Amino acid sequence: MAQHACDLTFLSRSDGSALYSIGLTAALASVNGPGDVKVSNRLYNRSHVEVCYSPSTGHPMIRERALESIIMRTVEKAILVHLHPRTAINISIQEMQSDGLALSVSVNAACLALLDAGIQMKTTFAAITCCITPFGTILIDPTEAEIQESVAEATFVFDGSGEAKVLTALQDGHLSYEDFKRCLQQCQEASKDVFAFYRGTIEKKYQNEIES
């Protein structure tokens, strides 16, 4: 597994923000909310969640819209949206540097930014990407070069409960059922480390505040 690193409260104007990096891929997520919402988007019983993903070059196109929709569906399941009716929660994600893990870095950054902003969530969530080489080895958190060589790539988002249930699953390429199960198991194992990392980051944040 590659090196995970995170910095919370990165931006001064957002309610919560996180700079997250896995290996050489880095993304910056910022959360604003719950705040006021346009009349057209107002929902009587829950909050309206909006995700905005900006690539590092060019205008947002179809690929960015696809990522936005995946992230939004994942996040909606985790946030307690019914606690804040008639409001909006805005999540903005900026791709800083890409080395193949754009989706998992963005999802993890979004989770930590939500925690930093203090938005109530049912569960935390973590994304793990893995790929299968032509020899059958499973690599967790591969680099861009490794993904190019691989036969298939899969991303799973797990929830923070003990059993690591799957919230979202994405897969690209040829995968037999056996290989898929192996990937899922290995990613589940790896997700425990990621949740431990989240816990460590949040503890560090509040430890500083208790000391001062």
Place this chain on the structure above:
Amino acid sequence: MDVISPEGLRQDGRTPTCLRDISCRLGLYDRPNGSAYIEIGNTKVLAAVYGPREVRSLSKQNLDECVIQCEMSRIAACQGERVRRPRDQRTRALSLQIAGVFHAAIRKTKYPGSQIDIYVQVLQADGGVTSACINASALALIHAGVELMDYVVSCTASINKTTPILDVTQQESVTGCEVTVSMLPNKGSVVSLDCAHTLHLDQLDEVVDLAMEGCQQIYKVMSQEVETYLQDKNAVMSHQ
């Protein structure tokens, strides 16, 4: 092709400190509260003012003073090449600038909670477009009867090697810079300063001075036109 020929004349036969011919008219249309048309050489600009009237979006309303908005557009045939979109990023930036100029010049506290809209259309562009837009808008505001601190006059100037030149055309500004200065002629203060293309720091002084002189000349023409218009409408007081 030299901008200034060896005899000291420019492409169109003017001396470096000579303005182009200016003609302007107030009150072209009935519907807008104020309208004006100005021609500075080959640059032709039309301006219309609606206001003071009710604000369209309450979020922008300011209860201390009025809101000023400007929209500038160009017709497709205004330049040599067909202009693809009448309103694009460039015209939006210029509209913001024009609105900024009138923020300083209009007595905003006289119209709290209202909105003044200025619509400018460029019919032909041949250098000095921003200043023509500002001059036309000022005349349109005067025609609309909006209270101004003073006339707003604008002029462009440039520098060619070491000679400052006044009121540049499109051709002349391609090689050099184009400095647009807007000022209140009776008060002598500057309300807008804009420079496109590179200009050396030492030359800035003389270029700005020349542009301000040009503004005073344009002011004479504009105020003459306003007085003629008022006399025609018998709006001038008898004691004068």
Place this chain on the structure above:
Amino acid sequence: MKEVPLSTCERTSLVSSIHAGLRYDHRKFMEVRDITLNFGKDFGSCSATLGETRVLAQVTCEVVEPRPSRPNEGKLSIAVHLSPMAAPHLEPGRTNDIVDELQQILDRNIKESRCLDLESLCIQAEESVWQLRLDVTVLNHAGNLGDACNLASVAALRHFHRPDVTVEADGRVTVHTLEERQPIPTFMRKVPVCLTYAFFMEGEHCITVMDPTEQEERVMCGRLVVGLNPHGEITSLLFPGRMMMEKETLLSCIRKAFTKAKSVAETVQQAVEDDLTQRKTVSVKPRGYEVKNLRSDTDYNRWLIDQRVDKRKLMIEENVMPMEEEMQDPFEANVQQPEDSEDSDVNPPATSSKTPLGPSSHKKKKKESVMANGSEEEGDEEEEEVKSKLTAEDLL
């Protein structure tokens, strides 16, 4: 989301402290905030911070056909993006006044000033040239976006290296990858720097402040954006009105900007060169934007506070208190003012009533200074001066 409105008492407090010679972040009027530049792992990616304002610039290239009017020059296109990350009230994708202005400033300073040598981007005249695309994204809006965007863009352009190209005899063009051949840097003749001044009117007197923060931008009367390069050339000037100014004040601001521009240009050049030499010497690939390389805003604020506390400790140790003297000078200059301007309208153009809000605004100022400084003495002095100024006006 709607923009958080600035309350009248915040507005009054900001404006009156500027009139008294103080800025909320304890900078001098002509002091620019700290500049840091970080580079990504790829060439042409730069993140610049100006205090808390943070901007990301990325340069990419592709081969295209040249413009028919300029067949042997490359192309450069600049795009500015503003998302709700920068400030909650901004909407993604919608055209915005701020974006239009930033686009105009960058186009003028970088494209129209021809600081970048576009002829070196030509591969085959009239057939293929490189098009450089510069994308600037604002990550955090804490005032003075023009300067920050300009910094990031210039650094990214200087940092950028394009792939090497060979043209065969029969006209085929081969583009080499970065591993095959060393990429070629861009050539920037003159480094354009952008500086912003904010103006505050106090009756007839005009106060000039450099590098305004976001709150100062909301209460300022007018603004001047000067783009220049250390060779003494002005690349762009933008004084978008909103107030009347004397010509002399404007020209003197522009002249003063020149010395500042030199130091900023040097900082940029130094940072780019440092990063490039590091890439050449270190055999491991560069890490780029890593958590330990980029500094968050909370860390920056903590560092600022530590700096100020250290400075005060040092002065207490030396038994010298230049802080008081420093602060007295602007106060002396301004203490005469309340008497003169009692009759004229001292209120800034935006507010209408001040007197009932006097005590609450000065309490807020005290709280701010205590929290920001960690020491009581300076707070008391400010409190005294602000109090005296307010009581003079309370008499009106």
